[in-house]
Amino acid sequence: MKELNKDMLKLAINNLPQYEPPHTLWQSTNARLTLTELPIYDAPEFVWQNIENQLSETQNPKLLTQNGQILRGGNFYKFAVAASVALMVGVGFWFFKFKNTHQNNIRVSTEIVDNQLIKNDFGSDDETFAMVEEFCKTALPVCEQPDFKNLKAELDELNTAHTRLKNAIGDYAANPDLIDEITKIDNERTTVLRQLVEKIN
């Protein structure tokens, strides 16, 4: 490219106007500079000690009885076995009633419980899930519908994931991350189950 009279452009550029920023700009810049210079305080040592104590408690959960006694080790397992037996009797009664009446009245509800309790109570609905499977074996037409089958497939996947996690957690349930994960899966299973039940009913 050839430029003729480029000096004229240079001259014009040199005379282009300059602009003043608003007078308040330095004031707000000054304020922002002050903010960046605010002191940073160190946390008192007891804060970490408290955190550490809380973490230890989370890793070694305690279960309190009504009179404030801490259930640990053998006591805890006795409590768990008793709760399981009670649950199985309840479920057996319900199943018996269901078989005799031939009514499709399955209901599922979700309630928010104490986090500590739910961590130690995962998988308590296993029997209920198994019964839904039994129910479907008696072959209602609804069980053959595509959306029902999709939900059922989803439930099966969640069940598989639940079993794997349960095996990974083992008997002592000491890993909070895994417990949280299995709790999430249980909640999802409940949701899917609720949808299945709605279709059955």
Next chain:
Amino acid sequence: MTQDVQNQLIAQCIAQERKAQQALYDQYRRAMFTLAYRITNDFEAAAEVLQDAFLQIFKSLSHFRGESTLGAWIKTIVVRTAYKHLKTRILFQELPPQYEETVLDWGDAIDIEYLEKAIHSLSTGFRTVFTLIEIEGFSHREVAEMLGITEGTSKSQLFYAKKKLREILTEQS
């Protein structure tokens, strides 16, 4: 400002002395605000750019090694800040160069007011490259590095910016 005075000013700014920081700001505010305005095409945006750029300047002044002049270093920060501030990314299209057969004649005189308006009517890409090279004196290599484009793109943008400017100036006169 002598080199010694400037070095002292820099040292005081690094030590967070507010008066020195304000002195540095006052020294460059007009030129840098104008540069930010030419890139953003908006006074409000230019003010935001100037503030952000000076905060960055004060924060990183201790890293200034004197490899360029302080003014050039500050200018680069303002350009980068303004470029980042543009709401829409500039699409620098690689345009077919027609350098050789084109002749641009700037005539006997250019009306400053017209030129100013013409610059602001250019597209963001054309305006930015024209401002940085013709007004601020950056090289194509420096512009390419700052804007993340090739030198070829910078050259073709400048060519078409000038061509467009000439057309606008002809229409206005």
